[in-house]
Amino acid sequence: MKLLGWWLMLVGSLRLASVWFGFFDIWALRLAVFSKTTMTEVHGRTFGVWTLLTCTLCFLCAFNLDNKPLYLATLLSFVYAFGHFLTEYAIYQTMAISNLTTVSIFAGTSIIWMLLQWNMHQRVLVKHS
Numbered sequence: 001m002k003l004l005g006w007w008l009m010l011v012g013s014l015r016l017a018s019v020w021f022g023f024f025d026i027w028a029l030r031l032a033v034f035s036k037t038t039m040t041e042v043h044g045r046t047f048g049v050w051t052l053l054t055c056t057l058c059f060l061c062a063f064n065l066d067n068k069p070l071y072l073a074t075l076l077s078f079v080y081a082f083g084h085f086l087t088e089y090a091i092y093q094t095m096a097i098s099n100l101t102t103v104s105i106f107a108g109t110s111i112i113w114m115l116l117q118w119n120m121h122q123r124v125l126v127k128h129s
Contacts, residue, residue, distance in 0.1 A: 004117055005062040008074070011106055012058030015051050022048025033085075033103075037094040054081065065121035075114045082107035 001009075021029035026044040030037075033047075054077045061067070061074035085103045089095040 002065060004113055005065055008058045008062035011110060012055045015055045018051045019048045033099055034094050035096045035099060066123045078107045078110045
């Protein structure tokens, strides 16, 4: 597996913690992410399902880096997540800068790395004679 694949596996695994918090420990999710607002259990579960989808994309892409549509969907999931958290911080003021920084490190690294390696993972077609 390529290094980017291992990175995506790491990020997907770390996101699983947020899934757990969303479903089973809303207080921890509030402290770790949305520390400047109140959250309901419905908010937590919605966040958990959304994050579970992004975990799935990370794991699938890690093993299929040559699949352009899947690669793009995974890349866009990082862009959307970063945009979401940036607006939560800057516009809605529901996050602390420290929480945004943590999200930015993982999303930013993933976005840049995936953009830099956009055409690096091509399927190799073997000709049979």
